[in-house]
Amino acid sequence: MARPKEFDPTSTLDRAMDLFWRQGYEATSLADLERHLGIGRQSLYDTFGNKIDLYRQALDRYSTVPVSYLLSRLEAGGAHAIRGFFHRLIDYQAQANPPACFMVNSAIEVAPRDTQVRSRVTEHLRRLDAGFRTAFERAQAQGYITASGLEDPQAAARLLTCTTLGLLVAAKARVPVDILRQTAEIALVAVGIPSGDYS
Amino acid sequence: MARPKEFDPTSTLDRAMDLFWRQGYEATSLADLERHLGIGRQSLYDTFGNKIDLYRQALDRYSTVPVSYLLSRLEAGGAHAIRGFFHRLIDYQAQANPPACFMVNSAIEVAPRDTQVRSRVTEHLRRLDAGFRTAFERAQAQGYITASGLEDPQAAARLLTCTTLGLLVAAKARVPVDILRQTAEIALVAVGIPSGDYS
DNA sequence: ATTTTTCTTGACTATTAGATCAAGAACTGC
DNA sequence: GCAGTTCTTGATCTAATAGTCAAGAAAAAT
Numbered sequence: 196m197a198r199p200k201e202f203d204p205t206s207t208l209d210r211a212m213d214l215f216w217r218q219g220y221e222a223t224s225l226a227d228l229e230r231h232l233g234i235g236r237q238s239l240y241d242t243f244g245n246k247i248d249l250y251r252q253a254l255d256r257y258s259t260v261p262v263s264y265l266l267s268r269l270e271a272g273g274a275h276a277i278r279g280f281f282h283r284l285i286d287y288q289a290q291a292n293p294p295a296c297f298m299v300n301s302a303i304e305v306a307p308r309d310t311q312v313r314s315r316v317t318e319h320l321r322r323l324d325a326g327f328r329t330a331f332e333r334a335q336a337q338g339y340i341t342a343s344g345l346e347d348p349q350a351a352a353r354l355l356t357c358t359t360l361g362l363l364v365a366a367k368a369r370v371p372v373d374i375l376r377q378t379a380e381i382a383l384v385a386v387g388i389p390s391g392d393y394s
Numbered sequence: 395m396a397r398p399k400e401f402d403p404t405s406t407l408d409r410a411m412d413l414f415w416r417q418g419y420e421a422t423s424l425a426d427l428e429r430h431l432g433i434g435r436q437s438l439y440d441t442f443g444n445k446i447d448l449y450r451q452a453l454d455r456y457s458t459v460p461v462s463y464l465l466s467r468l469e470a471g472g473a474h475a476i477r478g479f480f481h482r483l484i485d486y487q488a489q490a491n492p493p494a495c496f497m498v499n500s501a502i503e504v505a506p507r508d509t510q511v512r513s514r515v516t517e518h519l520r521r522l523d524a525g526f527r528t529a530f531e532r533a534q535a536q537g538y539i540t541a542s543g544l545e546d547p548q549a550a551a552r553l554l555t556c557t558t559l560g561l562l563v564a565a566k567a568r569v570p571v572d573i574l575r576q577t578a579e580i581a582l583v584a585v586g587i588p589s590g591d592y593s
Numbered sequence: 594a595t596t597t598t599t600c601t602t603g604a605c606t607a608t609t610a611g612a613t614c615a616a617g618a619a620c621t622g623c
Numbered sequence: 624g625c626a627g628t629t630c631t632t633g634a635t636c637t638a639a640t641a642g643t644c645a646a647g648a649a650a651a652a653t
Contacts, residue, residue, distance in 0.1 A: 197598035221420035303502040357560035385584035396628035
């Protein structure tokens with residue numbers, strides 16, 4: 196043991212996550228990282244390895260913090276939780292430069308060329324799908340699913356996962372937030388979760 | 395008039411489209427372009443301008459060739475055409491490295507930083523939505539839409555557009571093609587287009 | 594207090610990127 | 624056949640990139 200780091204690696208990783216999330220991998224230079232993380236280049240290499248290593252760790256951080264937060268609420272609830280999921284998802288995109296989803300961005304930009312990133316994206320899609328399935332099953336058990344909705348929880352989950360991905364692409368293209376909300380509402384109605392106010 | 399070009403600008407642009415479509419903007423270097431297009435660098439600059447100009451032209455080419463092909467069939471048909479659209483869309487992703495959709499890729503990687511690309515993406519989304527709306531209205535008029543489906547053509551179009559974007563993200567993440575097909579089928583059923591074999 | 598380890602700082606390197614220059618080749622029109 | 628224009632080729636330029644080196648600063652352990 197000797198001199199301790201002057202920065203907190205965890206909160207620094209959070210900042211790297213934010214930056215990669217907003218700008219993508221290639222568009223983020225080491226100079227950007229130094230500036231935005233507030234640490235020197237050598238500290239960055241000592242702590243996180245090289246650029247792609249840092250990116251992967253940022254992606255893992257994304258998985259364990261914002262994603263886990265959203266998914267835990269989804270898995271714990273039913274119809275109400277599914278609506279809340281989309282509500283929160285879209286609310287976060289209501290900014291001048293919507294960052295969309297770090298996983299979706301990675302799926303397009305990095306996953307095709309990086310096996311490790313690709314497997315993280317695959318795992319993320321699996322989690323999302325499972326979360327929707329669980330929540331939909333609970334919603335069914337609670338009698339919340341209307342007759343015109345889908346019967347198969349797996350089918351509902353597939354559609355909701357796909358809708359989520361589509362909404363995030365649209366958000367990145369700056370489709371107005373109220374259209375995103377409408378679209379989410381349509382998907383909810385389509386799987387059998389009737390309209391209702393947000394909470 | 396003087397010496398004519400030794401290459402065909404149009405087919406060369408097609409190759410640029412393929413390359414950018416598969417690899418994205420940043421991951422495609424000028425050396426890649428020279429090699430893949432089979433022309434020298436100066437010819438490239440003389441004919442297409444700089445790299446981002448070429449990218450924008452490739453995107454326009456994408457709009458006018460493959461996209462227009464798919465959309466013309468969509469606008470001309472009804473329920474059958476909507477199913478055919480997804481069929482063709484997904485079939486094209488059945489390769490080792492699915493290229494997904496040039497517009498979706500652009501929406502994520504380039505649109506946030508390039509106004510001109512962003513407006514092309516926005517226009518594309520509008521076209522896609524309008525195509526689905528037209529086809530859905532015709533399907534309704536032909537009595538193809540089941541009672542449990544959506545009534546509002548605009549709502550159906552929103553959901554189908556969003557599903558399309560989501561499917562393409564999934565394709566890029568190498569979600570198996572049979573799952574993409576299932577998901578598309580679920581979306582079709584959800585809007586009121588009952589199962590049926592492809593044509 | 595000294596030693597030892599680790600961290601920080603900033604200069605540095607090598608490579609690659611996109612873009613340009615210049616000279617010679619090739620074709621059209623007169 | 625000649626003049627004029629355009630194309631092609633390959634070398635070159637400049638800026639920016641990811642990554643490294645080395646020296647000095649700071650803290651912990653003895």
